[in-house]
Amino acid sequence: MIHHWPLKDLGLTHSIIDAYLEGKESIRDYIAEQPTIEGMNKTAEVKKTHYSKQQRETLVEILQVQLDDLAIPDLDLSESKQNINSLLKENTFTITTGQQLHLFLGPGYFINKIFTCIKLVQKYNESDSGNRAIPLFWMASEDHDIEEISGVELFGSIQTAKLEKGKITGEQDTRQILTLIQELETRLGDEANDAEFFQICKTAYLSQPTLSKATAYIIYKLFAEYGIVVIDANDAKLKQQMDSVFKTESIQQITTTIQKEVKSVFDAKKYHYQVMPRGTNLFEIDKSNRRSIANEGVYDAAKDYSPNALLRPLYQEQILPNITYVGGMAEVNYWLQLKPIFEYYHIPYPVIWLRDTIHLAKAKKVNQLLKHHLSIEEIARFDEVSFQSQYLAEELPKGLLEQMDESGQIIKGIKNDTDSEVWTNLHNQFEAINIALKKEFRGLKKELLAGKTYESSVETINKLYNTYFDKQKLQERSLSSLSLELNFNQNNCLKEEYLACPMQHGHYYLIEN
Numbered sequence: 001m002i003h004h005w006p007l008k009d010l011g012l013t014h015s016i017i018d019a020y021l022e023g024k025e026s027i028r029d030y031i032a033e034q035p036t037i038e039g040m041n042k043t044a045e046v047k048k049t050h051y052s053k054q055q056r057e058t059l060v061e062i063l064q065v066q067l068d069d070l071a072i073p074d075l076d077l078s079e080s081k082q083n084i085n086s087l088l089k090e091n092t093f094t095i096t097t098g099q100q101l102h103l104f105l106g107p108g109y110f111i112n113k114i115f116t117c118i119k120l121v122q123k124y125n126e127s128d129s130g131n132r133a134i135p136l137f138w139m140a141s142e143d144h145d146i147e148e149i150s151g152v153e154l155f156g157s158i159q160t161a162k163l164e165k166g167k168i169t170g171e172q173d174t175r176q177i178l179t180l181i182q183e184l185e186t187r188l189g190d191e192a193n194d195a196e197f198f199q200i201c202k203t204a205y206l207s208q209p210t211l212s213k214a215t216a217y218i219i220y221k222l223f224a225e226y227g228i229v230v231i232d233a234n235d236a237k238l239k240q241q242m243d244s245v246f247k248t249e250s251i252q253q254i255t256t257t258i259q260k261e262v263k264s265v266f267d268a269k270k271y272h273y274q275v276m277p278r279g280t281n282l283f284e285i286d287k288s289n290r291r292s293i294a295n296e297g298v299y300d301a302a303k304d305y306s307p308n309a310l311l312r313p314l315y316q317e318q319i320l321p322n323i324t325y326v327g328g329m330a331e332v333n334y335w336l337q338l339k340p341i342f343e344y345y346h347i348p349y350p351v352i353w354l355r356d357t358i359h360l361a362k363a364k365k366v367n368q369l370l371k372h373h374l375s376i377e378e379i380a381r382f383d384e385v386s387f388q389s390q391y392l393a394e395e396l397p398k399g400l401l402e403q404m405d406e407s408g409q410i411i412k413g414i415k416n417d418t419d420s421e422v423w424t425n426l427h428n429q430f431e432a433i434n435i436a437l438k439k440e441f442r443g444l445k446k447e448l449l450a451g452k453t454y455e456s457s458v459e460t461i462n463k464l465y466n467t468y469f470d471k472q473k474l475q476e477r478s479l480s481s482l483s484l485e486l487n488f489n490q491n492n493c494l495k496e497e498y499l500a501c502p503m504q505h506g507h508y509y510l511i512e513n
Contacts, residue, residue: 001363001366001497001511001512002497002498002501002509002510002511002512003366003370003376003509003510003511004356004501004504004507004508004509004510005376005377005380005507005508006021006504006506006507006508007021007329007354007357007506007507007508008021008506009377009380010376010377010380010381010469010508011380011381011469012357012380012469012471012508013329013506014272014329015269015270015271015272016266016269016271016272016333016336017329017332017333017354017506019271020332020336020352020354021354021505021506026269027336029339030336030337030339030340031336031339031349031352032046032339032348032349032350032351033351034351035324035351035352035353035354035505036351037123037124037127037129039351040095040124040129040133040323040324040351041127041129041131043323043324043348043350043351044091044093044129044131044323046348047093047321047322047323047348048090048091050346050347050348051321053090055241055319055321056087056088056090056321057088058237058238059087059238059319059320059321060084060085060087060088062231062235062237062238063084063087063229063231064081064084066216066230066231066232067080067081067084067220067229067230069213070208070213070216070217070220072217072220072221075220075221075224076224076225077220077224079224079225079226079227080220080224080227080228080229082227083134083135083227083229084229086132086134087134087321089132091130091131091132092131092132092133092134092321093131093132093133093134093321093322093323094133094134094135094136094229094320094321094322094323095117095120095121095124095133095134095135095136095322095323095324095326095353096117096135096136096137096138096316096320096322096324096325096326096350097113097114097116097117097135097136097137097138097325097326097327097355098113098137098138098139098140098316099113099137099139099140100140100143100145100148100149100169101139101140101141101143101149101169101170101172101211101212101215102148102149103149103150103151103152103161103177103180103201103211104152104184104197104198104201104480104481104482105201105215105218105480105481105482106149106152106480106481107153107476107477107478107479107480107481108358108475108476108477108479108480108481108483108484108490109328109355109357109476109477110481111222111481111484111490111491111494112355112356112357112358112476112494113326113327113328113355114135114137114219114222114223114228115356115358115494115498115499116326116353116355116356117135117136117137117326117355118135118223118226118228118499119498119499119503120133120324120326120353120503121133121134121135121226122499123503124324133323133324134227134229135223135226135227135228135229136228136229136230136231136320136322137219137228137229137230137231138231138233138316139170139212139215139216139230139231139232139233140169140312141168141169141170141171141211141212141232141233141234142168142169142170142233142234142283142285142290142306142307143168143169143170144166144167144168144169144283144290145169146163146164146165146167146169149163149169150162150163152180152184152480152482153478153479153480153482153483154184154187154188154480154482154483155187155483159180159183159184159187160180161176161177161179161180162176162179163176164176166289166290166291167288167289167290168234168285168288168289168290168306169211169212170210170211170212170232170234171210171211171212171288172210172211173209173210174204174205174206174208174209174210174211174214177205177211178205178206181202181205181206184198184482188486191486195485195486196485197222197481197482197485197486197490197491198482198485198486200218200221200222201214201218201482203217204217204218204221212232212234213232215230216230216232222491231320233315233316233319234285234306236304238319239304239305239315241318241319242305242307242314242315242318242319243301245311245314245315245318245345246282246299246305246307247299247301248345249280249281249282249311250280250282250293250296250297250298250299250305251297251298251299253279253280253281253296254341254344255277255281255310255311255341256277256278256279256280256281258340258341258344259276259277259310259337259341260277261340262337262340266337272333273337274330274333274334274337275309275310275334275337277310278308279292279293279296280293280296281307281308281310281311282305282306282307282308282311283305283306283307283308284303284304284305284306285304285305285306286303286304290306309334310334310337310338310341313325313335313338314338314341314342314345314347317342317347317348317349317350318347322350323350323351324350324351324352324353325350325351325352325353326353326355327352327353327354327355328354328355329354332352332354335352336352353505354505354506355506356498356504356506356507356508356509357474357476357507357508357509358476358494358498358508358509358511359468359474359475359476359508359509359510359511360475360484360487360488360490360493360511360513361488361510361511361512361513362512362513363512363513365467366510366512368464369464369468369510372460372461372464374387374461379461379464379465379468379469380465380468380469382461382462382465384458387457387458387461468510488513489513493511493513494511497511498511
């Protein structure tokens with residue numbers, strides 16, 4: 001069983017995401033096309049005129065070499081190979097998602113992003129557009145945030161591998177992960193042998209020399225049936241297509257200049273500004289080590305440049321026939337910053353698609369949530385002050401709240417409408433009675449709100465909120481892909497339930513398992 005609601009209705013979004021989801025005029029300058037099939041088709045037509053046959057041939061050659069280099073035994077890769085070859089056709093495009101190279105695929109949203117991407121591809125290909133899309137995963141192989149990728153959550157604690165600092169993640173030696181594998185096997189005990197996802201990851205790390213290759217291996221093993229294609233864009237031939245952009249950025253720092261203006265607009269609109277520019281927004285890679293550029297304003301064509309978070313989307317859109325990027329809220333937020341940079345460099349800007357948030361739960365837990373006397377939306381936006389009023393209205397004798405308010409207004413009216421001493425004395429007596437009643441009424445409310453029934457209700461609602469709707473504790477962020485596979489069989493669950501649902505945009509899915 002599967003249930004879903006728009007993320008916005010659950011209070012899980014913020015102002016700039018709301019504006020984007022609603023297609024508000026205030027955000028119009030920062031998107032090219034709306035996140036719809038029609039918007040994707042319009043983007044495809046623009047891409048046809050900007051993406052050359054030579055670019056397609058170069059891309060296909062590199063993707064074929066990267067896939068063959070993995071040498072994955074006993075796996076039918078025919079769908080992925082066919083999709084790679086189809087990129088030679090001018091009416092075939094990519095729908096892309098991507099992520100850092102987390103060990104064991106890191107948090108649960110890693111897999112959720114891929115499933116959203118696959119589902120969108122299926123929906124697009126069902127439309128009568130004359131175009132076709134394939135799912136592509138972009139590995140952040142040039143990233144160097146070692147701490148963020150090296151931990152794996154299991155049974156409520158984090159196990160980590162000691163990776164080489166300073167070295168880009170894609171070139172990390174997988175032998176450094178062997179100790180972590182042993183630690184996880186110890187914690188899993190006999191379960192390790194039966195845990196298919198764990199065994200796939202273990203085989204990847206033991207058979208592939210680098211983290212980039214191992215991550216690609218895992219993704220193909222999990223998603224080859226959908227024709228997934230994985231790219232490692234840390235490639236000299238691909239980077240040649242960005243030579244002029246890298247040169248301009250090194251010498252003129254165009255992105256930083258443009259982003260100052262964008263930030264001022266975002267600040268004025270009270271939109272969150274996600275990623276701050278820095279100097280040239282480029283790094284240098286030397287012997288797999290990524291470091292900041294030492295001499296700003298100087299460009300050396302012999303060096304291996306690496307784009308930071310602000311320039312990586314431009315690199316992606318330059319080298320791919322891409323029409324849509326699928327990302328989380330933080331990603332959508334910073335993509336919305338970038339359209340003016342795309343315009344400056346005359347690179348087509350894709351449709352930005354907000355991925356779905358997915359929570360897996362046992363049927364008993366879901367029933368507890370759905371049977372509560374508050375709606376899902378009310379629990380997600382739980383406010384105890386408002387709940388107190390609602391609770392008291394249900395617990396107090398019917399009409400008592402209104403009668404207390406009316407009695408005060410009647411007494412006030414007596415004083416305003418009469419001025420004789422007799423009526424004034426009568427008013428004072430009424431007022432004294434009313435004050436005594438209000439005191440008793442406050443005591444009754446205090447007693448009700450201190451009662452076990454009320455405290456139990458608030459405790460239950462807070463627990464439900466923390467479990468399902470707390471932005472900082474969402475399951476897909478707090479639990480690893482490994483934990484979700486062990487506890488909910490995440491991949492099969494999403495294949496059977498999530499992919500069978502109609503395509504929604506930016507929804508929260510609650511799936512019973």
